[in-house]
Amino acid sequence: MYDYPFSFMKDTLYQTDGHLQLDEPLPYRQNSQESGFYRPGQISLRNGKSLDLVLYHNEATEKFIYLRKTPIDPNLMHIIGLDPQVYRGRSEITLPGQLCLGSDRGA
Structure with missing residues (x-):
């Protein structure tokens, strides 16, 4: 698992703290000619709010x-x-x- 703590100032009065956690990359195949990897994860804020996410990596995202x-x-x-x-x-x-x-x- 990958765990990245972060902290940034949204403005002079508001600081956002939390961490990004990503599971290990998993393979996927969209069709017979396109495949890549995805990583499930979550962004968790210190205030208790969280957001589940999935990051995809394939040839198109690589180019970008x-x-x-x-x-x-x-x-x-x-x-x-x-x-x-x-x-x-x-x-x-x-x-x-x-x-x-x-x-x-x-x-």
Whole structure:
């Protein structure tokens, strides 16, 4: 089991304390061509409230969560605030998966 304690300030008057617990990853198969893992777990707050959750991990979530190599695209660079001239001469850049926009999201 994975147990991660957390504490953060929602605003200057309210602090949230608790922990995230995740069970060991379990395999699943959605269809004959797609499979992955899931982890049941729970977020528990110090005030006694809790929320059961299940985290899934498959090829689609992997592309979104982790770093990925992508071709240099001046339009994307402009959107995310990078100067394409700095990367002139390079064919690709490594970016967080969350910056996957447009048709790349469906690939």
